Amino acid sequence: ITAAAGLVAAAIAAWAGMGYWSLVLGPAVAAVVALGAAWLVVRWTPSRPDFRVESEILSFGANLTGFNLVNFFSRNLDNILIGKYSGAIELGYYDRAYKLLLFPLQNITQPLTRVMVPLLSRIHEDKVRFRDLYVRTNWMLAAVTMPGIAALTLTSEQVVALLFGPRWTAVAPIFAWLGIASLMQSVSSTTGWIFICQGKTKAMFQWGAYSSLTTVAAFVVGLHWGAVGVAAAYAISGYVLRVPVLAVMIHRVGPVTAGDFLIMQGLFIASSLLAWLAYLGLPASLTGQSDLLAVVLALCLDYGLAFVLMAIFPQPRRILLTTLANIARNLR
Incomplete structure (x- = not known):
């Protein structure tokens, strides 16, 4: 409503x-x-409000607020820089690409956060159960989102042509770079659950400050090449500077390990690369027949190969079978 x-x-x-x-x-x-x-x-x-606040709660809230502030600043500075130095047209292209790709992802993770934060907070002292629930949830979140993002990135030109028309083709390269950047964001964005539910917002704020500094630096470097450069610098810096550091910080906080964080994403990145190679091997008469057919083929390849890899390895196979069994039981 x-x-x-x-x-x-x-x-x-x-x-x-x-x-x-x-x-x-x-x-x-x-x-x-x-x-x-x-x-x-x-x-x-x-x-009437009660202004008496315990120091522990005040510290928790101050660090969380600090994280949100620096995160908001870094997430919006790209628009400010592009608008000021590259002009309104470049900003329009960048804005369309950003909203087309990242807003749907946010609409998946934000409602999930409202469920998972209270749930994980209740069991935060049971470290084994906490880790198991976080890992299982993120395996399925990655399975739902990452192959789709990879397919849309692979067919960025066709997606833009279908949704906006040929006059918006300049959006396609920006969309592709943002797609590469957002491949790992579906899982990376849930790491806040680990910090918040265990009261580790000081570490979360430290991570936010580092992430914001590297993001802003990437924007400034990429600005020389306009909106495409900003998107490319953001994507590259994410894999080189931010994801490895985030994995280390998560491992230190626990109970989720760096291996848990990286393996679930690595599997779907591998499936995306395989799907990309398979798509390039398709005859041009098939992929060039229509934009819609090209997107559908990419989606089928990405999701098909992703679920094949999940079925090969024990942990994702067990999680996938358990989830499918729960869905079947609920539908009865």
Whole structure:
């Protein structure tokens, strides 16, 4: 209902001639509807606030807020730099590519976070169970998201042509680089669960500060080549500078190990590379027949090879079979 209200409000505002203000009105209406719905369900009336806060809670909240602030800064600086130094057109291309790829991913991980943080917080003292639940959840999250992202990255030109038309072909290389960057983000973005649920927000803030510094540096370096350069620098710096450091920090916090974090992503990166090679081996008469067919073939190859590799190795095979059995049992 919230999403529908925001969409309808933005569409009506645009139809009424409000221009870019319609992009402001849509989220504002959605926020008001969400607030009203939550208040209606909870039936909570605010009382006089109590400003007495325990030092442990204050430290937890301050570090978490600090992480969110530096993360927000680094995630938005790319738009500021591109808009100022490369112009509105380049920014428009970059914005379309970013929203087309990363917003759907956020809409998967954010609702999952609302479920997993309370659940993992309840069992944070049982380290074996905590690790098992986190790993199982992320194996399936990676299985659902990473092959799809890889397929869309592989067919970036066809995806852009299908959704936006031939006038937006400049979006395709930006989309491809952001796709490479986001391959590991579906799992990397859930590492906050490990820090938050175990009260390790100080380590989370330290990671956020490092991640933001390296991200900003990548933006500045890539800006010389415009929006494509910014996207490419972001992708390359992620694999070289951020993912290895994040794996080490997770290992230190525990109970999830660096191996847990890297292996589940490595399997799907390997399947994506195999799918890429297989796609290149297809006859041009097949992949060039239509944009939609090319995207469908890439999706089939990526998901097919991903599930084949999962079936080969013991841990992902066990998780996959358990998940499928649970789904079948719930459908009865």
